[in-house]
Amino acid sequence: MTSPPLATYSIGGVTHYGAVTDAGIVDLSPRFGKDYPTLREAIAAGALMKLADDAARRSPDHALDAIAWQPPIPAPEKIICIGVNYPDRNAEYKDGQDAPKYPSMFMRTPRSFVGHNAPLVRPRASPQLDYEGELVIVIGKAGRHIKESAALDHIAAITLCNEGTIRDWVRHAKFNVTQGKNFDSTGSLGPWLVPYTNEAQIADIHLTTKVNGEPRQDDRTGRLIFGFRYLLSYISTFTTLVPGDVIVTGTPTGAGARFDPPRYLKPGDVIEVEAEGVGVLRNGVVDEAQ
Structure with missing residues (x-):
């Protein structure tokens, strides 16, 4: 750097x-x-x-x-997460459907994240804590109805996310995942912000996730179904992006839920999300206090 x-x-x-x-x-x-x-x-x-x-x-x-x-951005106004944004991830659903026309997305609260080296908390409500390594865009310049051609001008920095998920709780309702994505301290952001300089810096970043040293996820941002320019333009159609907003851009195939049998996180595990040019976001796992 x-x-x-x-x-x-x-x-x-x-x-x-x-x-x-x-x-x-x-x-x-x-x-x-x-x-x-x-x-x-x-x-x-x-x-x-x-x-x-x-x-x-x-x-x-x-x-x-x-x-x-600590998570790099204190009290961001918005944390917007993108779902099913790598081709192999779409194929994991085995529903025979082509890549989606529009991005899936949901919101998370700041309280659902911890920083680098802090433990993720497996909640009392469920043992199905899963990992999702992702690249994060941090907004630097406010904008609404941002054109794709100008979208990258609105980026201030990049960082990493382990978008931890409670799998059975994302299926509690008919059409939302909010519950399973917002348990306290189940995800992480960090370890730091790398200032954004140019498009080449983010065009094809190698992103990996390891659990206890074992490779689980491996892909490149150049393969995203919805690229960074499109995401910022699309999101800004319905909401004003402001400085400090966090856009979590999607996870590759290989989360624990997709193994047979599933391989959920347990106390003592260590998860490392790594991206070239960014660093390594590392977290352990503990059980929620009784």
């Missing part, structure tokens, strides 16, 4: 943001917190590269093992 990625984290119970280097975290909150209280305000001001450039000239303030990683 030419510029250090930017992260939200806590230390001593206080939330900060900073730039991530191999040697540690450069704390940017004391220098820029008045203008940008969080990375969401920095995104809105178009200041991510300014922060990264400033940090590149400084020494780290905290060791990487001294911090608790």
Whole structure:
């Protein structure tokens, strides 16, 4: 990476943001917190590269093992998730249908996500916690009725998601998946934001998911059924995209539910979602407290 990625984290119970280097975290909150209280305000001001450039000239303030990683965007207005967006994923449904004409999508709440290295929580209500590795687009410039030709101008950064799902709860109702997608602390976002620079950066990213070191998902963003330009244009037809909005762009084939028998997550498992040019989002699993 030419510029250090930017992260939200806590230390001593206080939330900060900073730039991530191999040697540690450069704390940017004391220098820029008045203008940008969080990375969401920095995104809105178009200041991510300014922060990264400033940090590149400084020494780290905290060791990487001294911090608790948080989802990079505090309190995003919208977290919009895209379903069935890789060709092999569509084939998994075995319903004989061609690729969909329009994208499937649903919303998630910020409370349903944890940060990098924090455990996902398998809820008391169900043992069917599953993983879904995905690339994430973070919106940098507001827009409504965005044209595909201009869509990438609205991207501020990219990051990763483990879009954890409670499988039996997504089938509770006739036509929605909201319940199974929003259990507290069942997914993760992070570990950091990589500032977006150009289309080549996101055109064909290699995305993988491993569970306990075993490869489970493997695909490339160049194979998306609905590409990034189309998604931003389509979504902005019905809602105004604003800085800090999170678009989770879809998962490849290979989630645990698709094995026979299914291979759901259990306490002690470690899931790693990795994308070239972004990094690795790593989480363990624990059971919800009784």
